[in-house]
Amino acid sequence: MTERVSIFIDQQTLEAKIAEVAAQINKDYAGRSIHLICILKGSSFFACQLAKHLTIPTTIDFMSISSYGSGTVSSGIVRLSKDLDEPVEGKNVLIVEDIIDSGRTLAHLKNLLSTRKPASLSICTLLDKPDRRVLEIDADYTCFQIPDKFVVGYGLDYDQKYRNLPFIGVVEFVEE
Ligand code: IMP
Numbered sequence: 609m610t611e612r613v614s615i616f617i618d619q620q621t622l623e624a625k626i627a628e629v630a631a632q633i634n635k636d637y638a639g640r641s642i643h644l645i646c647i648l649k650g651s652s653f654f655a656c657q658l659a660k661h662l663t664i665p666t667t668i669d670f671m672s673i674s675s676y677g678s679g680t681v682s683s684g685i686v687r688l689s690k691d692l693d694e695p696v697e698g699k700n701v702l703i704v705e706d707i708i709d710s711g712r713t714l715a716h717l718k719n720l721l722s723t724r725k726p727a728s729l730s731i732c733t734l735l736d737k738p739d740r741r742v743l744e745i746d747a748d749y750t751c752f753q754i755p756d757k758f759v760v761g762y763g764l765d766y767d768q769k770y771r772n773l774p775f776i777g778v779v780e781f782v783e784e
């Protein structure tokens with residue numbers, strides 16, 4: 609089996625939408641500051657692009673948490689491999705996620721962070737696959753809802769590959 613990647617959402621469409629969502633965040637958080645939490649590794653490309661359009665006072669911290677093994681099927685196990693450097697108490701926290709699939713990662717993260725007493729806690733996701741949801745969790749900001757397809761690029765990987773693609777692509781597995 610070999611993999612083939614075809615463009616699903618092109619770079620221009622992605623980045624226009626990210627700028628639009630950032631403008632909405634600027635409006636919603638006017639007069640306040642925002643503390644972005646980027647979920648490594650997948651959200652890093654999205655978080656950087658989003659952050660560049662924020663005009664409100666912005667800080668950013670990184671956390672590594674995952675519910676995936678190496679394939680395309682969720683293990684259901686959420687693992688925290690790098691915690692935040694800064695406390696979130698009293699801050700307007702915005703979790704920046706690459707994709708919401710089963711919802712397990714974000715449900716776990718939301719519970720964890722809410723125990724640390726942020727002033728507010730919201731979620732911004734680049735992609736949402738609502739058909740795959742196991743746990744009820746909704747993002748406050750969603751760039752694109754997509755069907756149940758395995759996607760890569762713009763930070764998202766298949767077996768650690770394709771994160772560097774500047775677009776969102778669909779992986780097809782073809783017989784050789
Ligand atoms: P959840 O906990 O099932 O919502 O899974 C969310 C995580 O699974 C994301 O942060 C991704 O790392 C990974 N994931 C889910 N769907 C995809 C996909 O289509 N492509 C690549 N990674 C995915």
Ligand code: MG
Nearest residue numbers: 648650651706
């Ligand atoms: Mg992820």
